[in-house]
Amino acid sequence: MSVEADKLTPDEHADMRADVLTGIDQIQHSRKRRARALAASFAVVLVAGLTAGTATLLASRTVMVPQPASSSAPTAAVETPQPCLAYEGSNIEYANGGAAIAEAISNVTLPPGFVVSPGITITSATDGTSVDAVARVCGASLSRAAMVDAGNAIAKQISSQPAVGELRILTIEPWIPVSSEAIARDENTPDIQTRYSEYDWNTPEALPDEAWR
Secondary structure, eight states, X not given: OOHXXXXXXXXXXXXXXXXXXXXXXXXXXXXXXXXXXXXXXXXXXXXHHHHHHHHHHHHHHHHTOOOOOOOOOOOOOOOOOHHHHHTTTSEEEEOTTOXXXXXXXXXXXXXXXXXXXXXXXXXXXXXXXXXXXXXXXXXXXXXXHHHHHHHHHHHHHHHTOTTOOOEEEEEEEEEEESSSSOEEEOTTSOOEEEEXXXXXXTOSSOOXXXXXX
16 A cells, blocks of 8 residues: 555544544543542532531530539537536526426427536525526527527427426526536626516427517
8 A cells, every 4th residue: 555545535634633622522521520529529528527526526515514513511510518518417406396397407408519507596486486497508609599599499398398387587597618627607698588488488480589688
C-alpha cells in the first residue's frame, strides 16, 4: 500500500475528530459527576461530625455541672453538766400537803441540758390552805426562754398528778456550775414565777410567756 493510500479523506478525518471530541466530553462529564458525588458525601460526613460533636459537647456540659455540696451538719447533743447531775435531788423539803408535788417535780423530764438540781422546797402558803413550790433548775446556761421551757415542763408534770395538793405559786430558780465539783445560784439570771392555779397546764397549746413573771 502506498503512502497516499494510508491518508484519510477530509470526511474521514472530520468523523474521527468528532469521535475523539465526543469521548473527551464524556470523560469530563464523568469526572464532574464523581466530583459532585464526592463533595456531597464529604458534606454529609461533615454535617454528621458537627452534629455528633455538638451533642457530645452538650452532653459533657450537662454531666460536668457541679452539684452543690450539702451544708447540713449533724446537731451536737446537748449534755447536762456533771456537777448539776451530782447534786440532783440532794435537797428536798416539803410542808404538809407538799409530798405529791415534790414527787411530781422530782420525776419531770426537762429539755436537754437541764435537770432539777439541787432540789425542791415546798412551803405552806400564807393563806394557810395551799402551798408554794420552788424548783431549782441547773444547766450550763439559763436564759429566760430556757427557764420558761423548764417551768412549763414542771407545771405540766405537777398537773398530771391527780393526788397533788393545791399549789398557789410555782417558782423556778436558776443554778449553774461554778467549778467541776460545785454549783451555785445564778445571780445574773432572775427567778421566774407563775400563779399556778390561774392556768390550765393540761392544754396542749403553748402557754403565753406572760404566764411567767
